[in-house]
Amino acid sequence: GAVVSQHPSRVICKSGTSVKIECRSLDFQATTMFWYRQFPKQSLMLMATSNEGSKATYEQGVEKDKFLINHASLTLSTLTVTSAHPEDSSFYICSATAGDLSEQFFGPGTRLTVL
Amino acid sequence: AQTVTQSQPEMSVQEAETVTLSCTYDTSESDYYLFWYKQPPSRQMILVIRQEAYKQQNATENRFSVNFQKAAKSFSLKISDSQLGDAAMYFCAYSDGTYKYIFGTGTRLKVLA
Numbered sequence: 001g002a003v004v005s006q007h008p009s010r011v012i013c014k015s016g017t018s019v020k021i022e023c024r025s026l027d028f029q030a031t032t033m034f035w036y037r038q039f040p041k042q043s044l045m046l047m048a049t050s051n052e053g054s055k056a057t058y059e060q061g062v063e064k065d066k067f068l069i070n071h072a073s074l075t076l077s078t079l080t081v082t083s084a085h086p087e088d089s090s091f092y093i094c095s096a097t098a099g100d101l102s103e104q105f106f107g108p109g110t111r112l113t114v115l
Numbered sequence: 116a117q118t119v120t121q122s123q124p125e126m127s128v129q130e131a132e133t134v135t136l137s138c139t140y141d142t143s144e145s146d147y148y149l150f151w152y153k154q155p156p157s158r159q160m161i162l163v164i165r166q167e168a169y170k171q172q173n174a175t176e177n178r179f180s181v182n183f184q185k186a187a188k189s190f191s192l193k194i195s196d197s198q199l200g201d202a203a204m205y206f207c208a209y210s211d212g213t214y215k216y217i218f219g220t221g222t223r224l225k226v227l228a
Contacts, residue, residue: 032214034214038158042220043206043219043220043221044160044216044218045218046215046216091158103148103165104216106152108157108159109159
């Protein structure tokens, strides 16, 4: 149980385009989902927290107009990187909780490469 | 602000031997959670072990155990009988139960055959 999927697993796009990454909880309802960013050989940095049906809460320094988060249902959250630039290239990981906020279940991650 | 520190960027262990990964943290909270996550080359984060701060007993999961020293704010991970499949990045994480996980910088574990 407690499986989280991400799609796509890998995406390459041109600079200036937008990219959407999906995060799904497959066997539970996720009251809260989280988006992390991980640079090579570095730790995970929380970008934002999303609750179903409400606006996402962004961490300090994260541009909310650039990283659009939508949590439309209890099993799906999307992260859209708008007007992507090469510096947005990174590994993006989502996680979800099923009510017990003390434990998060992680997706397999999405590698974004912006050319 | 809460912080998590992993002072060992890389560790090596011989197969079948025991290794201990260090983690210290700083918080003013009395109730919180600590985790060790494994990130293999696939990049999938895998929960290794979890410790609730109110529990004095150290958590164990098969070959994995922790030494939780609340007063010292230390949370080390011991891996016994190390296996080749244990090779990965290991992240220590803190959560105060609200929602935010704070991760350490990670320790890369190499297992030598």
